[in-house]
Amino acid sequence: MHSFGHRLNGLLTFSVTILAIMCAIASLSDNLNTPSPTADIKIMNINWFQKQPQGNDEVSLTMNISADLQSLFTWNTKQLFIFVAAEYETPKNSLNQVSLWDAIIPAKEHAKFWIHTSNKYRFVDQGNNLRGKKFNLTLHWHVMPKTGKMFADKIVMAGYSFPEEYR
Amino acid sequence: MKHLLPLFASDFYFQMDWQGQKLAEQIMQVMLLVFAVVSFGAGYVLGSFQMMMLVYAGGVTLTALITIPNWPFFNRHPLKWLDLSEAEKHPKPQVAVSSKKKSTKK
Numbered sequence: 001m002h003s004f005g006h007r008l009n010g011l012l013t014f015s016v017t018i019l020a021i022m023c024a025i026a027s028l029s030d031n032l033n034t035p036s037p038t039a040d041i042k043i044m045n046i047n048w049f050q051k052q053p054q055g056n057d058e059v060s061l062t063m064n065i066s067a068d069l070q071s072l073f074t075w076n077t078k079q080l081f082i083f084v085a086a087e088y089e090t091p092k093n094s095l096n097q098v099s100l101w102d103a104i105i106p107a108k109e110h111a112k113f114w115i116h117t118s119n120k121y122r123f124v125d126q127g128n129n130l131r132g133k134k135f136n137l138t139l140h141w142h143v144m145p146k147t148g149k150m151f152a153d154k155i156v157m158a159g160y161s162f163p164e165e166y167r
Numbered sequence: 168m169k170h171l172l173p174l175f176a177s178d179f180y181f182q183m184d185w186q187g188q189k190l191a192e193q194i195m196q197v198m199l200l201v202f203a204v205v206s207f208g209a210g211y212v213l214g215s216f217q218m219m220m221l222v223y224a225g226g227v228t229l230t231a232l233i234t235i236p237n238w239p240f241f242n243r244h245p246l247k248w249l250d251l252s253e254a255e256k257h258p259k260p261q262v263a264v265s266s267k268k269k270s271t272k273k
Contacts, residue, residue: 002188007235011195015227018203022219029211075214146216 026076027148033074039067039139039155041084047118049130049167057130059123059162065101065139066114072143073108080105081142087156088135090127097138098123132164187241195234202226 047060065084072080083102090096100119105111140154183191202223210219 003182004235004237007191007195008231010192011199011227011231011235014196015199015230018199019223022203022207022223025207026210026216026219075211075216 023147030074030076035071037069037072041065041137041157049163051128057125057128062118064116069111070108076145078144078146083140085138086135087138088133090129130162134161183237183241184244184246186244191234191241195230198230
């Protein structure tokens with residue numbers, strides 16, 4: 001090309017355009033990954049189960065969360081954001097989802113883990129519907145990429161229920 | 168070196184010729200594409216995004232070093248400019264203003 005400046009400009013724009021295409025292909029390559037995650041949540045203890053002064057139920061529980069999410073990581077994964085949500089139905093809402101705990105997994109080595117913890121965020125109902133209520137505990141994950149599309153999915157674990165009376 | 172040349176001549180002596188410009192552009196495009204493929208392949212096989220970026224950055228730098236400066240091998244068909252003393256002997260071409268207006272009004 002004609003001068004130093006022309007050649008420099010041409011090289012920079014062409015190299016950045018190619019970089020954008022490489023990143024798009026890298027993101028598409030994530031679709032080739034077939035993940036096989038597993039998870040299990042045990043409720044070790046219901047610490048307390050009370051009705052607040054405002055009239056809403058609140059519960060505190062201790063859980064043992066174990067999971068193997070290593071197969072979700074690809075070369076284009078920056079981190080995994082996971083959270084545990086309790087899901088149940090009430091007369092007022094067909095679906096209630098309450099987030100109880102979350103974490104960021106920065107690398108594949110940390111994706112196979114177990115943790116014994118009480119709920120990080122308060123479990124408060126809209127009303128007083130929790131006595132004897134059946135609920136699911138769902139582990140959600142968001143695979144956050146280095147470049148491109150983010151994938152999100154979940155594992156639903158059913159069969160949990162609250163005590164019949166406050167404690 | 169440039170101060171030894173007649174005025175403005177340095178702009179012509181240290182540039183590429185036409186063939187060299189074409190060659191520089193072709194080399195740049197081919198090298199960047201090759202490095203793109205190689206770096207993507209290396210990153211994918213090694214499972215390392217960082218490796219892809221490092222190889223590509225290295226490739227862009229290498230391409231810049233080869234194609235941007237006025238290397239001598241880009242000047243193998245140099246232009247033969249008319250000597251300054253020779254040019255002054257001949258009349259400079261006149262731009263005819265009236266004929267220009269007529270052609271644009273078609």
